[in-house]
Amino acid sequence: QMPRGNLETVHHRALVLAQLRMWLDGLRFREAFECMRKLRINLNLIYDHNPKVFLESIETFITQLNSINNINLFLTELKEEDTTCSMYPRPAGGPVHPQPIPGKKKVDVVCDALRSTMESMDSNKFCLSILTAHVKKTVPELETALQKVHELRENPPKAPGAVGAEEALKYLLFLVNVNDLYEHSLGTYDFDLVLMVAEKSQKDPKEYLPFLNMLKSLEPNYQRFTIDKHLKRYRKALHHLSNCGDEHFPEALKLVKEQKLHSEALRLYAADSAHYKSLSCAYAEHLMEQQQAEQAGLLLWRCGEPVSALQAFASCSSWRNAICVAQQIPLPPDQLALLARDLAEKLAEQRRHSEAALLLDQYAKDCEEAILALITGAVWEEALRLIYMHNRQDITETNLKPALLDAVSTQTVFLETQVATFTRHRTRLAVVREQKEKAKLDMLDEDGPDCPDAELYSEASSVMTGSKYSQSNSRISSRSSKNRRKAERKKLSLKEGSPMEDKALMHALAEIIATVDKMREEIHSLLKALVLFQFDKQAEKLQLSYEEALQMMEAAVPEVWPEGLHSSPAPLTGPNSTANSIMASFQQQQRPAASQLDAEMPPPPKMRNGVKWKLAVLQ
Amino acid sequence: QMPRGNLETVHHRALVLAQLRMWLDGLRFREAFECMRKLRINLNLIYDHNPKVFLESIETFITQLNSINNINLFLTELKEEDTTCSMYPRPAGGPVHPQPIPGKKKVDVVCDALRSTMESMDSNKFCLSILTAHVKKTVPELETALQKVHELRENPPKAPGAVGAEEALKYLLFLVNVNDLYEHSLGTYDFDLVLMVAEKSQKDPKEYLPFLNMLKSLEPNYQRFTIDKHLKRYRKALHHLSNCGDEHFPEALKLVKEQKLHSEALRLYAADSAHYKSLSCAYAEHLMEQQQAEQAGLLLWRCGEPVSALQAFASCSSWRNAICVAQQIPLPPDQLALLARDLAEKLAEQRRHSEAALLLDQYAKDCEEAILALITGAVWEEALRLIYMHNRQDITETNLKPALLDAVSTQTVFLETQVATFTRHRTRLAVVREQKEKAKLDMLDEDGPDCPDAELYSEASSVMTGSKYSQSNSRISSRSSKNRRKAERKKLSLKEGSPMEDKALMHALAEIIATVDKMREEIHSLLKALVLFQFDKQAEKLQLSYEEALQMMEAAVPEVWPEGLHSSPAPLTGPNSTANSIMASFQQQQRPAASQLDAEMPPPPKMRNGVKWKLAVLQ
Structure with missing residues (x-):
């Protein structure tokens, strides 16, 4: 903000600032200070001009100002704002001075530095300025200030003209709201101090004396x-x-x-006390409300409340803890079995079939249900283990084999739909890219090479695809980039003609690749089970379709995520190139790096080719 | 390759090619063909000039050439090479014709197309050319050709002047090596044909007749x-x-x-046959040699060789299958227990402690060892489950609690070293980057803005850091990019002054982040166990150090992987910019996108902030 006034004033201010800078560089604080007061220039500039030098010259500064009032004036005018960035910008090319102590606030740095220098110089003389430095900190140190006043009263300074307790307190009351000061005096638990403040305040003794007397008792x-x-x-x-x-x-x-x-x-409280137990129960109750049932359970268990602990554990499927507590209580066998069944049911709902099976097998003692849970969860090897452990080979015929064949067809159909969707998106992506490229070239043709809006091309090109969506163009600070990414991801739509359709398609393609790639382990264990039961033909077919799907997707990666998005294929300079043609050709390449490569553009997905899933016997 | 000769010839050839192109565009194949024969221009051009048009005009082509010899000449001269890319480049700006049938070879496409057209026109007349088309395919169809000769012999064509079996066979022998033809005739299992070929060949009847007679018998x-x-x-x-x-x-x-x-x-062979079993055993032996013991085991098990299957499964720690087979044999209890112990030992070596514990508990019936295995593996909850299941709370005091405290100190020390290494690498990275930046600016200063080598700056800058390593500058095809990346990753060295030190540091930092981020689950379960046993202080400390480590690393990500590597912060154009200044500023930004963003530069690691590990009770 420039100061109001005519041009002459503006000019005058610039000259004044130049003069001030010279004075400050020469550590002539007195001249600078007086000039600033006269011309109402913000005193923060004294520090902001060169923080490091100022902090090294504090004693000179204090000596030159040589007045409690001036120092107080400087302290009270301190603000976090850097005036060389706002009101009084540095001349171009001038050095930029960083905050000398990163992480600490400027106001606190200056207050602390001045205070400690004044204390070492003459704490009596600078008494009021020291108090000011305490009070002006971003979190005012009122209690310390009050403590100092109290000391003045206990040990009045002998030096002539030294500030007494009365005067200091009066000054404090001038700086700080009386009620704040009263409250903080209470916080020292020092009733003398409280009374002193209370007396100086306008408070009615009938109000505070009964309270103080009650406290004293x-x-x-x-x-x-x-x-x-x-x-x-x-x-x-x-x-x-x-x-x-x-x-x-x-x-x-x-x-x-x-x-x-x-x-x-x-x-x-001691961990073995009754109070500790009561507190633990109260805490557990609170944690349950906060959806932290497992931690509630731990607190209840350790303080000796196993029944409540069991409820807590059971409510959040923390089944191992639940079973342990149940056995500690101890729950009678039939109830333990019931508990195990309940827990297993919940786990199965969460697709945690292996754990459900363990509960059913070992605690509900129902091996058949356990094996069926494993078959449902496609945990073939473990199902077979329980079948042999409990000698229930009949289940192999009745359930395991049919489930294996079901799994083959489910997986085959799933793979087919994934491949079909992938192909559809890939084809559409090629169309969208071609349209964008064409739209960009059309723009270039229309405006000719002298068009000054070159940097708008890529923005515009997304609009050219005939959509009604618009892209926000607001400036983005690096801080808000996370929120921005979230917002931009929301804008992605697979709808035809959506401005970011290409990126949405890339996201969708990356997701399909991740989904299909994730199936390696599942397919591997299914293939092994199929081979074991002589379903070689089905296994061969599945192995082939999965392999084809993986290969097709891997082969598509360079097309969907071309290296060209990062590198420069076209020649840029030459005898016929102009600044504008260079700009234009760079814009084409550089924009993808700046905008597409951003959060919206997923990096090419990595396939876990290290995970071997294929069976040699099926090749 | 330009033909040798003086400039006149070169010029002449260009004119001839222009004339040829006009003829071919006008489907005047005869003129083109004769001119090409005379001037020894490669006949492939007839196809290459415009494959699509040629394939649509084959009948015209055959009619115009009107000579078996000419057609054969054209067929025998066919090569996979595209002459418009090599010998006879298209004039600049001319249209490029892609292969009309992607995935199929040009020679095969042309042979098949000519052959089928000739067959439909007059298979007798074009007999020899049809044979040529069979023989010239990339995998010569000798048997089909022989079959046609055989047919000619069985049903001699009645048309006057038609080619007979004798002539056809003679022609084939002229095209193909006689031994090849003899072998292929054998492959038809048609002894008449074999004899026919053998007779025409220079072979000694004493050689082949006994063999043929033996076969006939x-x-x-x-x-x-x-x-x-x-x-x-x-x-x-x-x-x-x-x-x-x-x-x-x-x-x-x-x-x-x-x-x-x-x-x-x-x-x-049928799956229930003795042969099938012998074959399975042979296959299993082969698979064992190929380190595919599990698949060998599956084959042995299903064909009824459980003892060998057990060995195979045990050798590769396929413990579930091993146990199942053992129970099927059935192994006596003491041997089963021994097997379980052996398997558990191997699993523990592979840090698969949970599985080892299951074997020890359920098959070796040694709950104490099982619990100790779980404690060793830091599987706290499962250890506690077995402790309660087997009523062995004594182990809690003797082993579990001390192990928990050990784990706290191990994890704490590990975190400290990770944080220290991270900080060291991070500091060094800042130094290296500053040096590179400085080296780049120095280069710019030295050469001035007119330096034509602007694109060499970034390459050079890595050399400037005072290393003796050099970066290869060879052209890279997109095909070899994978190998290139591998090679470049090898070049990364953390050694001070190594040319890619910055990238090596980024890799190392990414790895540390991944390692520390991966600890979430482990720390979470350790914290819960600590709380359960009232080790709140240790838990609080661990939670704090882990949280600080995660926060420090997350906060470092924008510094180590700055967004600026992707976007353009500096103004590029303006009244004072020149083509060269624009180039230079683009080079600075664009290079990172082209070279650094490549494989060597790892993308910013993603931290799994979704994995909640902190305990509210410790905050």
Whole structure:
């Protein structure tokens, strides 16, 4: 923002800034400061101009200013903003000074540096400025400031003209809201200090004296708890309350529940105490509400509440823990079996068939159900293991073999649809790309080589495909890039003519490849089971279709994700090229790198060719 | 390749080609053909000039040439090479004609097309050309040609002047090596034909007659087997031999073993036959040699050789199958237990502790060893399950808890080293990048903006880092890009000053991120076990260090894999830009896309933030 006024003023300000910079470079802070005050130039510039040099010259700065008021003025005007970026930009080519202490805030850095220098120079003389430095920090250090006032009262400085407690307190009240100061004085648990602040404030003694007297009458731990609670410092409050003895535990439990201080609370009580148990139960209840049933179960189990723990574990299918707790209780065998069946049912719903089978086999003692669960889950080898373990070869004929043949046809049909979809998308992608290319060339023809909007081509080309979708063109900061990617992915649509149809197709193709590639293990184990039961023909056919599908997709990768998107095939320069022709040819290549290669464009999928799935006996 | 000679000839040839193209475009094949013969221009051009048009005009072509000899000349001169790409390049701007039938060879396409047209026009008249078309195919169809000769002999053509069997055979012998023809005549199993060829050949009847007479004396299937074997057509031979009855099975088995026709052989015999079993055993032996023990086991098991199958399965840790077979044999309990222990030991070596535990628990009936295996494998929940199942809570105190504490310190130390290595690589990467940037700028300064070698900068910059390694600059076809990537990955070295050090560092950083990210599940289960046994402090510490490590790495990703590598941050054009400055600034951005983004540059690793591992109770 330029200052208002006529051109002359503008010019004048630039000259003034040049002068100020010279003064600051020469460490002539006094001249700079006075000029800035007079011309109302933001004092932050003193620091912003060159933070490192300023921090190294603080003593010079203080000595030159030589006035508590001036120092206070500087401190109170401090802001996080860097004025050399906003109000007073550096002259072009000037050096940029980074924040000297990364991660710390500028205001805090300056306050701390000034304060410690003043304390080492003359803490009496600079007393009020020191207080200002405490108060001005981004999180004001009111208690420290109050503590200093209190010290002044306890040990009044002997030096003539030194600031007394009264004056310091008055000054603090001028800087800070009286109620804030009163609250913070309470937080020191120092009633002298509280009274001192209260007296200086406009508060009615009838209001605060009864409260203070009540507090004074309390047992020290409970007193501090009461103060902390009053000040909403609940963690501290809980800490003090935990030292107040058993009779106050219900109050503590209430506080924990209200303020959700469960983790804190568990650290304050012995793990073998009754209080610990009560707190654990309360915490577990809270965790259950937060959908953290397993952790609730762990807390309940370890504090000796196995029945509740069992409920918690069962509710979240943490079946191993559930079974262990059940056996610890111990649950009678029939109930254990029931529990196992319940858990197995839930696991089967989550397609965790192996685990369901284990429960059915070992705890419900129902090997038949266990084997059927494994067959449902296509866990062929494990199914066979249980069949032999329990000598139930009859199930091989009745269930296993038919299931194997079913699996072959299911997988074959699935592969066929995947291949068909893949081919459809691939063909469509070629069409879309050709259209875009054509649209781009048409644009170039229309506007001729002098067109200044070259960089708009690729943007425009997506519009050219005849859609009504529009692409937002808003500037994007690197910070928001994650959200942007999410938003852009949402824009992807496979609908014909959608502006990002090509990218949507690439995404869809990558997904199909990933899905089909993921089948390697499943197909491998199915093929082995088929061979074992002499279904060689079906196995050969399946192996062939899967292999063809994989090969077809692998062969399509260079076409769908051409290397050309990264490299430059066409010659760029030559005797006939102009700046514009070079630009244009670069735009064509570079744009993909800038926009397409972004989040929307998935990298070519990697196929796990290291996972061997083929059977030599079927070749 | 330009023809040798003085400039005049060169010029003349160009004019001739222009004339030829006009003739061919006008379907004036006769003029073209005669001119080409006279001037020794490769006849392939007749097809190559415009394959599609030629294939549509074959009848015209044949009619115009009107001479068996000319057609034969054209056929014999056919080559796979496209003469418009090699000898007679098309004039600039001329249309490029793709192969009309992709996937089929040009020579085959032309031979087939000519032959079928001639057959439909007058198969007697074009007899010799038809034979030529058969013989000239990339895999000569000698048997079909011979069959046609045989037919001529059986049914001599009545038309006057038609080619007889004798003449045709003579012609064939002129085209093809006599031994080849003799062998192929044998392959028709037609002794008349064989004799006809043999008589025409220079072969000594004393040589071939005994062999033919011996063959004639054989049983038909065995006869065909003998011929096929003689011709090294082993698959066919095996097929015929399998029809020769049981007494010939040993010979078949020998053939299968010698020629590795196991898969074929299994298809020829019934699955319940003794032969099938012998073949399966032979195949299994072969598969064992090929390190395919599991498949060998499957074949042995299904053909009723459980003892050998058990050995095969055990040798490759296919433990489920091994146990099933063992129970089918059935192995006595003590031997089954021994087998289970052996298998478990091997599995533990492969860090498959859960499976080892299952064997120890269920088959070796040694729950203690099973639990210890699970503890060794850090499978905490499953260990606890077995502890409760077998009521061995004593192991919790003696082994489980100490192992948990060990695991905490191991993981902590591991995380520390990973974080330290990560930080070291990251710092070094910043240094290397700065050096490269500086080297690039230095180059630009030295050469000035008119330097024509702008595209060499980035190549050169890697040399500038003071290494003695050099990057090969050879042209790369897209086909060899896979091998190239492999080779380039090998070049990556973390050694300071290595030319690709930056990429090597990025690889190393990506690997560390992947390693640490992979620990989520392990840390999660360890944390839960720690909480259960009240080791809250250790758990909290571990959770904190792991979280810090993950956050540090995630925060480093934008620095190590900057988005700037893909996009263009600097302004490119403006009133002061020149063609050269635009080029230079593009080179800087575009090069990374072309070379760095290639295989050597790993994409930013994706962290599995979806995998929740943190415990709320530890926060």
